[in-house]
């Protein structure tokens with residue numbers, strides 16, 4: 452299984468996804484700023500993966516702190532957490548991971564400083580291992596929507612590379628294959644950073660999945676020809692009303708799917724659901740440098756000085772989403788709010 456990030460001998464080891472598929476090369480981060488920079492520059496990307504990397508980055512930062520009292524350490528690590536949260540504003544997993552790490556610190560404030568540093572490393576490793584388990588569970592709940600012989604369209608990369616392992620949108624596909632179903636995947640190339648072309652095809656081919664690459668603007672034509680049975684995508688932030696932020700172009704795919712009567716599923720670990728935001732238009736949308744659009748591998752493809760809009764994500768309204776698949780089951784988007792209610796019986800709202 453591909454490992455996008457891991458804690459290795461006191462360092463954070465990151466697979467440099469910006470070089471894939473040509474080169475499989477790792478960065479060994481020995482300072483938290485290196486981890487933050489790897490996140491900003493998309494060497495590691497995908498909401499759960501950058502949450503895990505941030506947690507490990509925070510644990511790394513803790514090792515360098517010289518202060519001996521809890522309050523100073525907490526204050527310094529809170530500042531580091533804010534650095535990570537600012538690296539990529541749409542993915543809520545970073546905030547989620549930072550809150551979890553800081554809460555652990557607070558809950559163990561009576562421990563020695565050396566023990567606190569160990570606990571932070573252990574917690575970041577737990578976040579990684581739990582993510583893999585969560586993805587397996589998403590796979591098991593999601594595989595019920597894939598029939599033998601189905602073709603699944605996916606957008607961007609919500610696979611092993613985007614997570615601790617196994618992927619979110621890819622998990623139902625991998626489980627369906629384990630169940631003996633024949634599954635074919637159509638991967639949108641996903642301009643401008645080409646996560647579909649460079650990453651999704653690469654990892655699915657390694658996993659022995661039948662995958663075909665298309666340009667983003669081919670999705671509608673293939674749907675119309677009846678070649679797509681269902682869509683499964685990931686999410687950077689899902690909110691209480693079931694609206695979902697994911698890679699730019701996801702909204703287009705969802706509208707096309709509805710027009711063509713094709714089910715559209717979102718694989719969303721609970722760590723990607725933000726219960727503090729009521730509705731999609733309040734999700735912060737990251738804008739990225741214009742060069743991602745005006746150049747390909749350093750070669751200019753548009754006139755110097757042209758104006759560019761480069762939104763990294765879009766919001767798909769809940770009405771386009773057939774179901775949101777979490778580790779606790781698949782739910783109608785309008786039932787997402789209920790996941791956060793005390794004492795709710797999930798089996799009553801599960802699909």
Ligand code: MRU
Pocket residue numbers: 496497498499606607608609610613614618619620646684685686687697698699763
């Ligand atoms: O800009 P990226 O490559 O980080 O965008 C990633 C996505 O849009 C994924 O679909 C999302 O993070 C879910 S990953 C399981």
